[in-house]
Amino acid sequence: MKKIKVLIFSGYGLNCEEEARYGFELAGTDASIVHINDLIDGNVKMDTFHIAVFPGGFSYGDDTGSGKAYANRIKNHLWKPLQKFIKDEKLVIGICNGFQILTQLGILPGALTFNESNRYSDRWTDMEVVGDSPWLKGITKISAPIGHGEGRFVADKKTLAELKKNKTIALRYVKGETATYQDLPANPNGATENIAGILSHEGRVLGLMPHPDRALFMTNLPHWNVLKNEALRHGSDFPDHGPGLQIFKNGVNYFSGK
């Protein structure tokens, strides 16, 4: 089978494109980082790809609101090809700033606003999977770090009710392995109903604040030294890859029908 082609957006201060590409390469895809202006200028066409990725970062420095200015650029220039991409039953994922961009575009409902602390926060979180999505197949729990200042998910009552009814809440923060280990609260930012990620378009579009691309290796985990020490003492293997990789693999599995 031909390799799945992955389009990773870049430019204007997005900055997690390389780790996202590495995740998709580990998953066996042909992943390309493409500057948004190369799509706008028509040098690269969206419809040649299977998966579109809006990676994390600080597009336009979060000025005027996180994701807003980048979303405007898409609205003004790439709205139609992106709509078609989604309609063609392809996959889209937005991580962190990418999630913010997708909500600013209205492709995902709700909004992401300032953390309750009004301060940037980098820490590990644990999530339980509550939605049905090709991106999350086979995963019930997953840990990954956040790094954001505007990650508190909010939505009005109606939107929340719809999210629940349609089962399009993807992930909720829970006190799992890493939060218990470091004795940190489950919810890192005050997100409504502990929502960490949401879905749209039958689960083909996923937005999430935590970074699976920063959890590709076991050595990314905050307690990997403990796990490694245990493995050494029990003579067991210490795996290379971390929990985040499965999300990238799931993207490929969707197309191979696994």
Place this chain on the structure above:
Amino acid sequence: MAIRIDVTSTISDARALVKAHAFQALAGSVVKKVYVVDSYLIDASLSKPAIQKVRNALTNAQVETSHVGRWLPAHFSYGIEVGFLPGVTDNVATTTQQTIEDVVGRAFKNSERVYSSQTYFIEGTLSRNTVQKIARSIHNPLIQSAIIHDSTLRKHKNVFSIPRVVLSGSSRVLDIDLEISDEELESIGKYGIKDSNGARGPLGLDLDALKAIRSHFQHIGRKPTDIEIESFAQTWSEHCKHTIFSNPIDSIKDGIYRTYIKGATKRIRAKKGKKDFCVSVFKDNSGGIVFDENYVVTHKVETHNSPSALDPYGGAVTGIVGVNRDSLGFGMGAKPVANVYGFCFAPPNKKKHLYRDKDQKMEMLSSKRIADGVIQGINAGGNQSGIPTQHGFMLFDETYRGKPLVFAGTVGLIPKKDVSGRVLYEKKAEPGDFIVMVGGRVGLDGIHGATFSSVEMDSGSPATAVQIGDPITQKKFSDAICKEARDLGLYNSITDNGAGGLSSSVGEMARESGGCEVILDSVPLKYPGLEPWQVWISESQERMTLAVPKKKWPAFKKLMESRGVESTVIGMFTSSGSCVVTYGNKKIMDVELDFLHDGLPQKHLVSKKIILPKEPLRLKEPKDLSGTVLALLSSMNIASNEFLARQFDHEVQGGSVVKPVQGAGRIMGDVSVFRPLLSSRRGVVVGSALTPHYAVLDPYHMAGAAIDNAIRNAVAVGATLDHLAILDNFCWASSDEPERLWQLKESARACYDMAVLYGTPFISGKDSMFNDFKGYDEKGNFVKISALPTLLISTLGVMEDATRAISIDVKYVGDSVYVLGETHNELGGSEYARMNGESLRGEVPKVDAKKNIKLYRAFTRLVEKEIVASAISVGRGGLAVALLKTALAGKKGLNISLSKVPSTINKKDVILFSESQGRFVVTVAPENEIQFEKILRGMVFRKIGQVTAEDAVVIKTGNSNVRIPLAQAFLSYRKTFKDW
């Protein structure tokens, strides 16, 4: 006509709640409610439908609403509107302008502009005085305006003033007459060239330098122009030329830098032979060492002390974003892969006020304001650039009250060669190459930054020296250069526009080709009205200078345009031997490169030995040892500053291995490990150490301890001496005093000795020689505050396999606890002694490098065998603090026998709190003990206890026990910065 769009939150606004809390802390419960309004003042002609489109683009309808014209809450007593002063970089406005241009489909005209501001409306009964107090707390008058509105605002709510820049700068170039008295010459050097507006600001040129310029131009037979003199001032500044470090001193002909720092590296490299891992040292913007067969890893640590004293936020942003450009400016451009930081602040003290002037009009910011601003600056600069902040520290001392020290460093990664086989860690501008400026435009910001930071801070310190960073403008060209243009081979050389602006960057690169000719009219400006000399030396941020071959220029320009990056040809590199600048078709500068770079007359420095204090400490052993341990844990130099690690992203780029915060107990480590290349298991180790409190007691051993501590921190995490480099940052004070020079010389001598013994070469360094403040206290008395002689040693190591890195947390109950290395009676300058008011007596730690090196090499074998469960190097606070940290990190108890600790003295407080170097605390699984002890045979080490399941660290001290419950220790460790 200008249009104003106000955006307000429609949901519970975290920003407003946090602000309300902060205002209440200042003004009390009279503050009932706060509203935050984001405003965009658009000075451009837009149609009604366009305005509607712009409103939509600036509003997230889910959580915000917008208003045309000023929005006012139904009830408020005061509003504080904070905006930027004319000409100050306004990043929000830049983004807004781009958004508007995109949405209306046309570019702004030169006269059109956006200005952003934020208004905080306060509900509650407050006095105007209180509001003024709040206003002072949220703006910096050097860069921002704060307008206080009261309820009369309703009557004239749509009257706005537009902070346009209006300059009446003259385009005239002055010929400067230097045939004047020595006094007049000195006055030019100190206060600057005089024109119709008065003196232009400090040149920092002394009499000898000005006389050298005079005789040079006498020889040529003409008067120098103002721009020429400004160029000499930049190029010859202490900041750029490091005259104190370079000049001969006493019997050291080649000067401190060449003899002790470069000299050490030269000797180490020769000795290492084939094992030499240095690639490019002391000649580029950063130092570079081998990462693996295909990559070079670089490091550079800068200081941004003076700007941070005046505008902490801007100073720190430009510090970190500026040092990122030292990575981009290494070779053909190394990708920044990690940031590091270090802050030396004065402890917060609300009662102490300092003024730059006798009339007490120019008040210095309080140390807490400086700290808050600097922290926010590193937060914004590092996070927005997508570079992980892997390591840092905070250190407090009263002597940093005048000027804080703000260290910022960047590690970079660059392939050795590109696909065509071209070497990327070297560069050379060729005659005929275009001189190309990339990135931001030039404004008045940062005029005289280099000369200003080379002198003491006083009332003459120029406000224009302040710059604000624009990380996103830099991120755009950074990506375009080191991820695209570099690998397409589109340029021959690149360097940073930092101190001295174009005059330095172009002047430096001209040495590669042998000359340059700059057409100053072609430099893009932020606003009209700058004078030619200002364009030439402005330090406006986020710019690089490149040498682009003519035939590659079209491709280069096209690439930059498509990445939203401005690039402009501003001249050509030549081989004429001169630096020529023209303006309006007239030659306004023509100076031989040889004189420009080497014309500064050498000075022979003379130092004077200080008689070091010899008195022993007068300390009684405390009755309550556990109380002392807890007090140490909460001291500002030891307590947890996790709040920094949490707000400085350290996981972006996906390679985090050993994080700044470690273990279940979340304890601050001394060093971090990360994988800069995700496809490789190799890890980079970054850390640092400094021990300035030893300096007054013994500058030689101060430097020795800093180096040993830094190296040992790296070794403890798994770095090897075979692949470990170091960097020096000397932050001295009053370096024109012979006694200070002696301290400097002694410290540098220790640097040589230690580096050579450990085989750890210096690869880069920076010095800052005048960290003094001269001003007045609240009573109008003159005060001079000089920072401690501060030497920061940073480490850069490479681990073959990052999965072997060791963390500081104890892992298993029943593991054995070992101390490696010997404890001596060395409490002088220790945290414990100073906590008890003893800072000027006692013996400081002395490093026995020959002995240590064997231990460190053996430790590396332990790491290779994977038989170390946890390791922590013993540093500030001594053994007691190391034991507590390792236990807290693992959230387990320890049972320790103090009598077993290898020590040359039998005193409890000495063994617990002495900061003797060369020591580790290590835990080992019982089944590994035999092998562990075998590898360490012949070294000083001993098993001193066990890891326990108890909730306490228990230290048996002969007849009694010191028992420290973990819960209490956590409380002490975490309380100090709880509200930061």
